[in-house]
């Protein structure tokens with residue numbers, strides 16, 4: 001499975017994901033970043049940040 005490098009960035013010693021893949025749509029569909037949540041523009045899936 002291909003994981004392009006630019007979807008990640010290193011912050012200190014933590015590997016941080018810049019793009020989150022939609023759990024429903026799968027690979028290739030990313031969730032849009034919002035202040036308190038991430039949402040999928042395709043299926044409407046929403047993931048709330050803790």
Ligand SMILES: [Zn+2]
Nearest residue numbers: 022025040043
């Ligand atoms: Zn989706």
